[in-house]
Amino acid sequence: MNASAPLTRKDFQTDQEVRWCPGCGDYAILAAVQSVFPELGVPREKFAVVSGIGCSSRFPYYMNTFGFHTIHGRAPAVATGLKLARPELEVWVATGDGDSLSIGGNHTIHMLRRNVGLKVLLFNNKIYGLTKGQYSPTSEIGKKAKSTPFGSVDRPFSPLALALGAGATFIARSVDVIQPHLKTTLKRVASHKGTAFTEILQNCNIFNDGAWEEIADKDQREDNVLFLEHGKPLIFGKTKNQGIRSNGFDIEVVTLEEGGITAADLLVHDERQPSPAYAFMLASMDSRPGFPTPVGVLRAIDHASYEELVNDQVQQVITAKGKGDLNKLLRGAETWEVR
Amino acid sequence: MQVTGSQFTNTAALFGNDLSTFPDFPAEIRAPQGTLPGVSGFQVNFSSTEVHTPGDAVDVLIAMNPAALKTNVGDLKTGGILIVNSDSFGEVDFKKAKITSNPLEDGSLSGFRVFQVDLLKLTKAAVKDTGLDAKSVDRSKNFFALGMCYWLFGRSMEGSLRWIDSKFKGQVAEANKLTLRAGYAYCEATEAYQAVAYEVAPARLPPGTYRNLSGNTALSMGLIAGAERSGLPLFLGSYPITPASDILHELSMYKSFGVVTFQAEDEIAAVTSAIGAAYGGHLATTTTSGPGMALKMEAIGLAIAVELPLVVVDIQRGGPSTGLPTKTEQADLFQAIFGRNSEAPLPVLAPATPGDCFWVALEACRIAVKYMTPVIVLSDGYLANGAEPWRVPTVDELPSFPAKFRTDPAGFQPFMRDPGTLARPWAVPGTAGLEHRIGGIEKQDITGNINYEPENHDRMVRLRAAKVAGVVQDIPDVVPAGDPEGDVVIVGWGSTYGSITAALHALRAKGHKVGHVHLRHLNPMPKNVGEVLKRYKKVLVPEINLGQLAFILRGTYLVDAISFSKVEGKPFKQSEIENKVLEVMK
Numbered sequence: 001m002n003a004s005a006p007l008t009r010k011d012f013q014t015d016q017e018v019r020w021c022p023g024c025g026d027y028a029i030l031a032a033v034q035s036v037f038p039e040l041g042v043p044r045e046k047f048a049v050v051s052g053i054g055c056s057s058r059f060p061y062y063m064n065t066f067g068f069h070t071i072h073g074r075a076p077a078v079a080t081g082l083k084l085a086r087p088e089l090e091v092w093v094a095t096g097d098g099d100s101l102s103i104g105g106n107h108t109i110h111m112l113r114r115n116v117g118l119k120v121l122l123f124n125n126k127i128y129g130l131t132k133g134q135y136s137p138t139s140e141i142g143k144k145a146k147s148t149p150f151g152s153v154d155r156p157f158s159p160l161a162l163a164l165g166a167g168a169t170f171i172a173r174s175v176d177v178i179q180p181h182l183k184t185t186l187k188r189v190a191s192h193k194g195t196a197f198t199e200i201l202q203n204c205n206i207f208n209d210g211a212w213e214e215i216a217d218k219d220q221r222e223d224n225v226l227f228l229e230h231g232k233p234l235i236f237g238k239t240k241n242q243g244i245r246s247n248g249f250d251i252e253v254v255t256l257e258e259g260g261i262t263a264a265d266l267l268v269h270d271e272r273q274p275s276p277a278y279a280f281m282l283a284s285m286d287s288r289p290g291f292p293t294p295v296g297v298l299r300a301i302d303h304a305s306y307e308e309l310v311n312d313q314v315q316q317v318i319t320a321k322g323k324g325d326l327n328k329l330l331r332g333a334e335t336w337e338v339r
Numbered sequence: 340m341q342v343t344g345s346q347f348t349n350t351a352a353l354f355g356n357d358l359s360t361f362p363d364f365p366a367e368i369r370a371p372q373g374t375l376p377g378v379s380g381f382q383v384n385f386s387s388t389e390v391h392t393p394g395d396a397v398d399v400l401i402a403m404n405p406a407a408l409k410t411n412v413g414d415l416k417t418g419g420i421l422i423v424n425s426d427s428f429g430e431v432d433f434k435k436a437k438i439t440s441n442p443l444e445d446g447s448l449s450g451f452r453v454f455q456v457d458l459l460k461l462t463k464a465a466v467k468d469t470g471l472d473a474k475s476v477d478r479s480k481n482f483f484a485l486g487m488c489y490w491l492f493g494r495s496m497e498g499s500l501r502w503i504d505s506k507f508k509g510q511v512a513e514a515n516k517l518t519l520r521a522g523y524a525y526c527e528a529t530e531a532y533q534a535v536a537y538e539v540a541p542a543r544l545p546p547g548t549y550r551n552l553s554g555n556t557a558l559s560m561g562l563i564a565g566a567e568r569s570g571l572p573l574f575l576g577s578y579p580i581t582p583a584s585d586i587l588h589e590l591s592m593y594k595s596f597g598v599v600t601f602q603a604e605d606e607i608a609a610v611t612s613a614i615g616a617a618y619g620g621h622l623a624t625t626t627t628s629g630p631g632m633a634l635k636m637e638a639i640g641l642a643i644a645v646e647l648p649l650v651v652v653d654i655q656r657g658g659p660s661t662g663l664p665t666k667t668e669q670a671d672l673f674q675a676i677f678g679r680n681s682e683a684p685l686p687v688l689a690p691a692t693p694g695d696c697f698w699v700a701l702e703a704c705r706i707a708v709k710y711m712t713p714v715i716v717l718s719d720g721y722l723a724n725g726a727e728p729w730r731v732p733t734v735d736e737l738p739s740f741p742a743k744f745r746t747d748p749a750g751f752q753p754f755m756r757d758p759g760t761l762a763r764p765w766a767v768p769g770t771a772g773l774e775h776r777i778g779g780i781e782k783q784d785i786t787g788n789i790n791y792e793p794e795n796h797d798r799m800v801r802l803r804a805a806k807v808a809g810v811v812q813d814i815p816d817v818v819p820a821g822d823p824e825g826d827v828v829i830v831g832w833g834s835t836y837g838s839i840t841a842a843l844h845a846l847r848a849k850g851h852k853v854g855h856v857h858l859r860h861l862n863p864m865p866k867n868v869g870e871v872l873k874r875y876k877k878v879l880v881p882e883i884n885l886g887q888l889a890f891i892l893r894g895t896y897l898v899d900a901i902s903f904s905k906v907e908g909k910p911f912k913q914s915e916i917e918n919k920v921l922e923v924m925k
Contacts, residue, residue, distance in 0.1 A: 045771040061776050066768035069778025071641050077608035081615025110604035317594035324596035326567050326734045335550045336353050
C-alpha cells in the first residue's frame with residue numbers, strides 16, 4: 001500500500017469470505033463503515049475493531065484494520081484496556097443486543113459511566129441469531145422464539161435509555177437500510193470524544209425478519225421515523241405535518257395546521273441539552289403507541305474521556321514526584337545492613 | 340492488634356532478627372470486640388538464628404480479653420508467659436467469650452506465668468492530661484502492650500515513635516506516644532518483669548542490605564520490576580477481593596512508575612481489560628483470589644487462544660465459594676492448571692516465602708513476555724500477609740528481558756512462530772502494515788484466519804501445548820535441600836516451604852536421611868523432578884489441600900507420592916511434618 005495515497009473503501013476490506021446469511025442487515029452496516037473509515041483522515045493502522053460474540057461480532061474479521069474478536073459480552077472491557085494502553089488509537093466496538101445488553105450489560109454500563117473513548121456500534125435485531133433464534137433483551141413482549149414457544153413474558157428495555165441512565169455523553173440511532181443516514185451518523189460517532197453509543201436497527205432475515213419493518217419499509221418509513229436535526233423542530237410524517245409538542249412534563253403528537261398549531265409550537269431538537277431528561281424522552285419515545293422512532297444523534301455533550309483522565313493523573317504524579325526509581329522502591333523506607 | 344504486631348515485627352527486623360509472622364484476623368471488618376469471632380491475632384517468631392515458620396507454640400501470649408485467651412491459650416508453651424488485660428475480665432466479657440468461670444481464678448492457667456495488667460486503667464492514667472475521649476483511649480491501649488513488649492525483649496521504641504508521628508496527628512499522636520512509653524516504663528518499674536525479660540540477639544543472615552517485607556508488597560514490587568526489566572508500561576486490571584486487594588492498593592500508589600491501575604466493575608472486566616492492554620503492548624496483569632479466578636477463567640482461555648502475555652495472580656484463600664476469606668489454603672492448584680474449558684495449558688508458578696513473591700512475580704513477567712502466554716502465580720493468604728527479612732537486590736542484579744514488538748510488515752503473519760520458543764510475534768495496534776485479526780475462534784496455523792479444519796485444530800492444540808511445555812528449557816533443575824538421596828523426600832510448593840524447611844533441619848539433626856524438593860515452577864515442572872524423586876524410598880507431599888500436587892506427581896511421574904493434607908485455614912506446624920515423616924519412614 002502506498003502510504004501517501006488516500007485510503008479507499010477497498011483498503012478496509014479483507015480477503016476473508018463474509019459468513020453472514022445472505023440478506024442480513026450486517027452487510028449494509030459493514031459497507032457503510034468501510035466507506036466512512038477512509039473519509040476520517042485516520043491512518044489505517046490506527047483503527048482497532050473489538051467485538052464480543054454473536055453474528056455482529058464477526059465484524060472485525062471483515063475489516064482490514066487491527067481487530068480483536070473476544071468473548072461473549074466482554075468487548076467493552078477489552079476495548080477499555082486497549083484504549084487506556086493506546087489512547088491514540090481509534091477503537092470501535094461491534095456488538096449486538098444479546099452481547100452488550102444481556103451477558104455484557106455490566107461492562108456496557110460501566111464503559112458509559114466512565115466515558116471511555118470508544119465508538120460503539122450496537123446491532124439491534126431484537127433476537128439471538130448465532131445461537132439460532134432465542135428472544136433477546138430487546139425483543140417485544142410476547143415474542144415467540146425457540147426458547148419462548150408460548151411468547152416471552154419479560155419486558156424489553158431500550159438500549160439508548162439504558163445508556164442515558166448510565167451517564168452516556170453521546171447516543172445515536174440509525175438504520176441498516178438507510179445508508180446515507182447511517183454514514184452521516186457514523187461520522188458523528190467518529191468525532192465524539194468519550195463513549196459514542198450507537199444503536200443500529202438491523203434486520204435478521206432468518207430469525208426475526210421484519211424486525212423493523214415499519215422503519216425499514218420505504219412506504220411506511222416517513223410516518224414512523226423522526227429524523228433528528230440539531231436546532232430543527234421535531235417534525236415527521238409523509239407530508240411533514242406531524243410534530244412533537246411538550247405538554248406539562250410529557251409530550252404529545254400534534255398535527256400541524258390543525259387548530260392553529262405551527263412549527264413554532266413544537267419542541268426544537270437540542271442534542272446538547274445538559275439535562276438527560278429530554279434525550280430520555282426521545283430514547284423511550286418509540287415504545288409509545290402513536291409516536292415515531294427518533295433517529296440521528298439524540299445527545300452529544302462534552303466531557304473528558306476516561307483514558308485522558310487516567311493518563312493525565314499518571315503524568316501529574318510523575319511531574320510532582322519525578323519518575324519512579326526502582327532501586328529506591330526496592331529498598332523501601334527502612335533497611336539494615338548485615339555484614 | 341494487626342498494627343501492634345506489624346510495629347513489633349518492623350522493630351525486630353531493624354534490630355537484625357530473622358523472623359516470620361502469621362497475622363490471623365476475621366473476615367468481618369469490626370466484628371464485636373471481646374467475642375470469639377472478633378478475635379484478631381498476630382503471631383511473630385523472631386530469633387538470633389534462622390527462622391522458617393511463625394512457630395508451632397508461643398513463648399509469650401498477650402490476651403486483651405477472655406475471648407482472645409480462650410482462642411489462643413492452647414498454643415502457649417507450658418511455663419510460658421501470659422500477659423492478660425485484667426480490665427477486660429468481668430462477667431460481661433466472660434459472657435461474650437462464652438465461658439462460665441473466670442480463668443484467672445479457676446486454676447486453668449496454673450501451668451503458665453500469668454501477669455495481670457489493668458491495661459485500660461493504666462492507659463487512662465497515662466493520657467489523662469491530653470483530654471482524649473474514652474473511645475480513643477480504648478484504642479490507645481494496644482500501644483501500652485506494645486511498650487511492654489519492647490521492654491521485655493530489650494527493643495528500642497524509636498521506630499514506633501516515628502511511625503506514630505507519621506500516622507497520627509495532634510492529641511491522638513501524643514496519647515499513643517505517651518501510652519507506648521508508659522507500657523515500657525511500667526515493666527521497667529515492676530519487679531516481677533525483671534525475671535522474665537528476654538535477650539534475642541541479631542541473627543546471622545548472609546551479608547547484604549535487608550528490609551522487612553510482606554508477600555503482597557513483594558509481589559507488587561516484582562510486577563513493577565517486571566515492567567521495568569521488560570521495558571513495558573505496567574497495567575493492572577483488578578477487582579477488590581480479600582486477600583489480594585493490597586496489591587491493587589500498592590500498585591495504585593506507584594503511578595510515578597507509569598503504572599496504570601484499573602479498578603474494574605467485576606473480575607471478568609479486570610482480566611479482559613488486562614488482555615486489551617496486553618494487546619496494546621503493555622505488561623498486563625490481573626490480581627485476585629480463588630472465587631475471582633473462577634470468574635476469570637473463560638478470559639484466560641481467550642488469552643491462551645490469542646497468545647498474548649498476561650500475569651494472573653491468585654492469592655489463594657479457603658474455599659469453596661466464599662469459604663474462609665482471610666485464611667490461607669493451597670487448593671487452587673487444580674484450578675490453575677486444569678480449570679479451563681478444553682486443552683488450555685499455561686505456565687503456573689508459586690512463591691515459597693513472602694520475599695520470594697518478588698522473584699516469582701518477576702519470573703512470571705519474564706515467561707509471559709518471552710513465550711507470549713498468560714502465566715498464573717499462586718500465592719496464598721499466609722504469604723500475602725506474612726513478613727520476613729528480605730535481602731534487597733539492586734536493579735542490576737535483576738534479570739533483563741526486553742520485549743520485542745514486531746514492526747516489519749515483510750513476511751508478517753500473526754501466528755508465525757519463533758522456532759525456539761514457539762512464541763508468536765507481538766504486533767501492537769498502531770503499527771503500519773501489520774493490520775491483522777485475532778480472536779477466540781480456532782485459527783489457521785500461521786495466518787490466524789478462522790479455520791475449522793480437523794487437522795488444523797489438532798495441530799494448533801498441540802502447538803499451544805508444546806509452547807507451554809517448552810518453558811522447561813528455560814527453568815532451573817530442582818536441587819533438593821538436605822540429603823540428595825535417602826529415605827524420604829518431602830515435596831512441597833508455595834507457603835509450606837517454611838514448615839518443611841524447619842522440619843527438614845530438625846530431622847537431619849537427628850540423623851535421618853531426608854531431602855526436600857520445593858517446586859516454584861508447577862507447570863511445566865523442572866525436567867529432573869521425576870528422576871530426583873526416584874532417588875528416595877518415599878515421597879511425601881504436605882499440602883493445605885486434599886492432595887492436589889500429590890495427584891499430579893503420581894499422574895506425571897508414576898511415583899507412589901504419599902499425600903499429607905491439612906485444610907484448617909492455617910499453615911502446617913513444623914512438628915506435624917516432622918511426625919509425618921517419621922511415620923512414613925517406619
